[in-house]
Amino acid sequence: MRRIFCLILLAALLCVPVFGMAADNVISQNDRGDNVALVQQRLRDLGYLNYRPTGKFSELTIAAVQSFQQQNGIAPDGQIGSDTYNLLFSDGAKRAPASAGIKRISGPAYNGSVKTHGTLGAWEAISALIPEGSDIAVTDYNSGTTYTMQRTGGVNCAQVVPKTTTDYAAYLASFGGDATWEHRSVLVTIGETVYAASMFGMPTGGDDNGTGMKGHTFLSFNPGRTDIFGLSDEESLVAITKAAGE
Template sequence: MYASQTSRKWRQLLVAFLLTAGISGNIQVQANAPLSQEAAAAEKGTIQLVVKSSPRAQYQTEASFVDKSVQRALEEATEGAPFTEPLIPDTSLIYYAKNQSHQLGVTPSGELVDWSTKHTVQLSSQAQAALRNQVQSLRAKHYGELLTWEDASRVLPKFSSFTVLDVESGLSFEGQRRAGSHHADVQPLTKADSATLKSIYGGKWSWNRRAVLVQLGGRSLAASMHGMPHGGDGIPGNDFDGHFCIHFLGSVTHGSRSVDPAHQVMVHRAAGLLTDYVSKLSPWALIDVWISGAHQGDLQLLQVTTGQEQALHVRSMRRLSKSEERDVSQLLQLDTSVDVATTPERTNALTRRRVQFHLERASLQDRWYIKSAIIQ
């Protein structure tokens, strides 16, 4: 079918990050298709779907179905309009025709995408509706419920035990809510659970936020965790000195009583709503997501904020200044700056820098994108 050494380093970083229009063509669809060999051997008419939160994620949910009308529509499909979303669809469709396997992306609405050409694929309305039903059912199994902290707190009362599953690595461990009135303060249950949590973070404790599913009583809740033991409380003999935190929609930190932007973006990733969430953010909230992506080396967060494939090489970055948001309802472009504390790659020096952001949107109804970020 179809200046100083440090200044020079930062200038080099800037040159690497300045954006151009359009979406880079380096992404290979195969990265989202670990089962293509099996699909190639499948009998004609069998269609396979695979859902992953990102192309690099190890955790995935799969389903196969047979629908001759959809198979026929796939074989007769034609090229459609350009696909302009910043991220590859989280669902892959694999089918067999003309003695070979074929793979396409498929959106939650059932729209097909040929990522090699970055165009949609036109199907009949009946075939698209059938695909939409299959994809939405599979995504509901893969991702978590988006519950507010108030509702999640009732589902996970204090001293309840549950499974925590990392949506990128697929690793899981058992935890217990020990305390927490504004989010859940959690302990791994055993030494083995602590070791798994540590392995999720590459073998060392970390404050980095990760999208997770909290599973209890047949329910799976979208959440975000960090992996740093801190504070009091403990379960004897579990090799974890303190607790770690799990946030849900709208939960806040204990100290500032404010919503943590990095946790909230991970909650939405765990719910399968990353693009929808980011597309509705104000320019300043979008910058917070970009800073989180830079700090954690999260290429997907950088891409969803800029519309481009990027690599930004820093060891750490956090916001220092708090910008006052202003009315941008009638603006198509915006320039603003943010003070950050950051450590460049290959150094240990924490320095204060200012990042000058230029943001644009195509119309007053469209979402904002970060078009350049100059680290001064």
């Protein structure tokens, strides 16, 4: 994700528009590079891909693009032209619909053990309190399960990994025992303050950090935005406001 952020920053410094494409600029089958990886990550965030970005526009990516286009009212040619690109990276992009053929794993429902709610603190202020390398105490709002995550990066939300194998087991238990696309309402204790937040159940990225998790996952605070152009993540926001008691 750092690489993507650096790419966006470099483009800004060079006065090159990142958000938007020229009408004759198309990303299509067998193309490679950072632009393809960025598209794949956004498709993954919206539920159209279930594997991490590779940077190669393969047949699986084409099928995901076609699904996105069909769901969003664009002719499904499987290519990323300006219309598809601009809608893909907009707040109006529709998520992939739930498939009846896919088993949806969901963590425990609210059991009443957590009686308090978190503060809706602003992400910019919270980010300064948890620099990279910080340990973060997390409590699952529904079940009361607690575990520790460590921040490894993130711009609009915190990229986090479990601190230990025990923390990873507790993280998985809060999501029903396996990776899932669910966003869980959580409470995060930083100093004397408890903040409302959202934890994502689908890790992404590289190698096992020694705890069992492949790559990292995302811990989001108010207002619930992604690292892909800072777009609004409505599912995270729902989880955050629930943790705040709203």
